[in-house]
Amino acid sequence: MKQIIAVIVYVAFLGISNHTFSQTAYLTPYQKLSKFSQGKVHQLTISVDNKFIAAADVNGKAAVWEIEGNRLLKQWDAGKLQFFKHTSAGDLILVNAKGEIKVLNANSYTEKNTSTFSSVPQMVSLDPTGQNLLALEKDGIEIFDLRAFMMQTKILFTTDIKDPKFIGFDRFGQQLSLITELGQVLTWNPINQRLVRELKLQSGEYSGSRSVIHDASNNFGGDRFVVGLQEVFRPKGGTQASTLLERKNLIVYYDWATGQELKRIPVRFRVDQMAQGPGASNLAYFSTDALSIFLVNYEGGTITSTVKVKELPHRITFSDNGELFAVGNVKGEVDLYYVERNSPAEIKIQLPAIDRSYASEPTSETNLKVKGIIEGTDRVSKILINGTPAQNDFSGGFEGEINLEPGKNKVRVVAETSEQKQIVKDFYVTMDPAKATSKNQTKHSGNGKRVALIIGNANYQYSNKLNNTANDAKTMEQTLKELGFQVTLILDGNYETMKNAVYSFGDQITDVDISLFYYAGHGLEVDGTNYLVPTDANIQSALDVKQKALPLTGILRTMEFTNEEGLNMIILDACRNNPFPTGKRGGTGLAKVNAPSGTLIAYATDPGSTASDGTGTNGLYTGVLSQQLKVSQRIEDIFMNTRNKVEELSKGSQRPWEELRLKGVFYLK
Numbered sequence: 001m002k003q004i005i006a007v008i009v010y011v012a013f014l015g016i017s018n019h020t021f022s023q024t025a026y027l028t029p030y031q032k033l034s035k036f037s038q039g040k041v042h043q044l045t046i047s048v049d050n051k052f053i054a055a056a057d058v059n060g061k062a063a064v065w066e067i068e069g070n071r072l073l074k075q076w077d078a079g080k081l082q083f084f085k086h087t088s089a090g091d092l093i094l095v096n097a098k099g100e101i102k103v104l105n106a107n108s109y110t111e112k113n114t115s116t117f118s119s120v121p122q123m124v125s126l127d128p129t130g131q132n133l134l135a136l137e138k139d140g141i142e143i144f145d146l147r148a149f150m151m152q153t154k155i156l157f158t159t160d161i162k163d164p165k166f167i168g169f170d171r172f173g174q175q176l177s178l179i180t181e182l183g184q185v186l187t188w189n190p191i192n193q194r195l196v197r198e199l200k201l202q203s204g205e206y207s208g209s210r211s212v213i214h215d216a217s218n219n220f221g222g223d224r225f226v227v228g229l230q231e232v233f234r235p236k237g238g239t240q241a242s243t244l245l246e247r248k249n250l251i252v253y254y255d256w257a258t259g260q261e262l263k264r265i266p267v268r269f270r271v272d273q274m275a276q277g278p279g280a281s282n283l284a285y286f287s288t289d290a291l292s293i294f295l296v297n298y299e300g301g302t303i304t305s306t307v308k309v310k311e312l313p314h315r316i317t318f319s320d321n322g323e324l325f326a327v328g329n330v331k332g333e334v335d336l337y338y339v340e341r342n343s344p345a346e347i348k349i350q351l352p353a354i355d356r357s358y359a360s361e362p363t364s365e366t367n368l369k370v371k372g373i374i375e376g377t378d379r380v381s382k383i384l385i386n387g388t389p390a391q392n393d394f395s396g397g398f399e400g401e402i403n404l405e406p407g408k409n410k411v412r413v414v415a416e417t418s419e420q421k422q423i424v425k426d427f428y429v430t431m432d433p434a435k436a437t438s439k440n441q442t443k444h445s446g447n448g449k450r451v452a453l454i455i456g457n458a459n460y461q462y463s464n465k466l467n468n469t470a471n472d473a474k475t476m477e478q479t480l481k482e483l484g485f486q487v488t489l490i491l492d493g494n495y496e497t498m499k500n501a502v503y504s505f506g507d508q509i510t511d512v513d514i515s516l517f518y519y520a521g522h523g524l525e526v527d528g529t530n531y532l533v534p535t536d537a538n539i540q541s542a543l544d545v546k547q548k549a550l551p552l553t554g555i556l557r558t559m560e561f562t563n564e565e566g567l568n569m570i571i572l573d574a575c576r577n578n579p580f581p582t583g584k585r586g587g588t589g590l591a592k593v594n595a596p597s598g599t600l601i602a603y604a605t606d607p608g609s610t611a612s613d614g615t616g617t618n619g620l621y622t623g624v625l626s627q628q629l630k631v632s633q634r635i636e637d638i639f640m641n642t643r644n645k646v647e648e649l650s651k652g653s654q655r656p657w658e659e660l661r662l663k664g665v666f667y668l669k
Helices: 469-482 495-508 541-548 552-562 620-628 634-649
Strands: 015-018 025-032 039-047 054-055 059-068 069-075 081-086 092-096 099-103 109-115 121-124 132-136 140-145 150-156 162-170 176-179 186-191 196-199 212-220 224-233 248-254 262-265 273-276 282-285 291-297 302-308 313-318 324-329 335-339 347-351 369-376 379-383 397-402 407-417 421-431 450-457 485-490 514-518 522-528 527-534 567-574 599-603 658-661
Touching: 025 140, 025 291, 025 302, 039 313, 039 324, 054 324, 054 335, 081 121, 092 132, 121 162, 132 162, 140 620, 162 212, 162 599, 176 212, 176 224, 212 273, 224 273, 248 397, 262 291, 262 302, 273 313, 282 313, 347 407, 347 421, 369 379, 379 397, 397 407, 450 469, 450 495, 469 485, 469 514, 469 567, 469 599, 495 552, 514 552, 522 541, 527 541, 527 552, 552 567, 552 599, 567 620, 599 634, 620 634, 634 658
Parallel strands: 450 485, 450 514, 514 567, 567 599
Antiparallel strands: 015 421, 025 335, 039 054, 054 059, 059 069, 081 092, 092 099, 099 109, 121 132, 132 140, 140 150, 162 176, 176 186, 186 196, 212 224, 224 248, 248 262, 273 282, 282 291, 291 302, 313 324, 324 335, 347 369, 369 397, 379 407, 407 421, 522 527, 599 658
16 A cells, blocks of 8 residues: 555655756745844854744844744844854753853743853854753863753863864764864763764875865764865875865765765865755855855765855854755845755646645545646656656656555656656655545555664563563564565664664665654653663663663654655654662653654653553553554544553553644555
């Protein structure tokens, strides 16, 4: 059965490549914010809900605007800022050049909390959970706990650090790395302050070359270093051929753990500043040598678009969801852009009518007529609709028909030009399974478009064995395979096994319709963050949890940024009776997590409670859920009916719950 979203929902996926396609991004001018300064824009931040933007110039003059209506809400002298960022709650965090930390209220922008780092920071960063500030100081890295609003720990340097360019965390927030101008990389465990590894990043293309890094970052997935570097080398023939050194500008990304170079992208202009986004495969950069913003796609290894600007940029940033892009220039002006995913529509679908509202009723039609036109491209030699040749009038028009299966159907139109380049566009159509005829009941194998990672931990080394988690994982594996999922099953995963499985999962779920992560085992909450406990974790304190368990935030980040267009599902049967020392961790059960757009998070029981491990073959929650997954019904109904049945069977003692922000009507069967 094919996957599912509201009736004819447009989820554009259009790209041009040589036999392959990759998502690209384009910037469309939105608005110029009312001017607040004469100085260079030094800091920019967009709120999580895209409603507000704040900026500060090099002298510390700051301002906040309401984006809709371009309304200036507040101006003040904040002092020269090292860091400026909206929190998930909408507050503003500021760190000035003196090391003063201030949190401003989301509504009034008055001070809520103030503190100070122990010494003046050179660079400040925020961890993936939004709970800890990192301050790079002359003698070390200070970690400041924003929840307790006090210093947590400090990592002292044992060697001099010169010209730092980046400091930040991996996707799990359990390792932090520092990159210098000459490519020195130091990585620590922030919990025990131990140095994990030391690497050297360099391009190494030319013998005797010297790589100078102008900007560095990590990707949204937190498993790659991305650097903009300039390689300086002597031309062939040495000094006799030329007295001048040659320079080559590159964007290079490396594996976080090994420092191994993965891809290099030659660029014309030096990379002076980068901004990661939109999504996991793109970045924007500017050079002080050009009045342009360049967008680069990692997968294709190419510059996908260039936007001319009137004034030289000084600071750029994307909103967290990648929908907005802001440019602050040297004259104190801020310009906002819409981020258009993929290229402007070169394949235009005329039939069926595209509905962007996500609110239409499912169709009862078993066949779909697809008609459209291709504009602005070379001669098209072949057009395929879901792999079947379409009628091609060779002037841009095409027409074809496909069969629909119950639930969500993905329609892919591929046009191949005479140069063997491909133009690809996807859209979705949902057929109501209740109205489907028997010929539509063919089981869909998934073809790699539904991918699941299942982890079931039972044999814990330092606590009692769980009875049914391994059985639950195997039951989910069988159920999901019957629903067309490609499944990876991990039983009794230790820390490294679980972490590596999540990394591999992220690599598999690019361009899938549904990604699903299921976990059965022990789960703990510490300081508002949920952790999944590996079988080799010896938990004696809250610090042990942070160091030895896998944070759910890392899994969320993996799915949110690698599978942006599809449905992401996280199912946690992870609130079994706590065997670990009481009073040495956070609250009972798991904490509430806000689901990102396009995501469903399902919990076996409500916050602060534990779930039954079951008396039969399966735990109570998974046993009921596996049966509901086999019924043709909406995703919401699967979990609603599971919730009701579990509450009934447990006589109200176990109450499952869900957090979901779906983009349409989804079916699994």
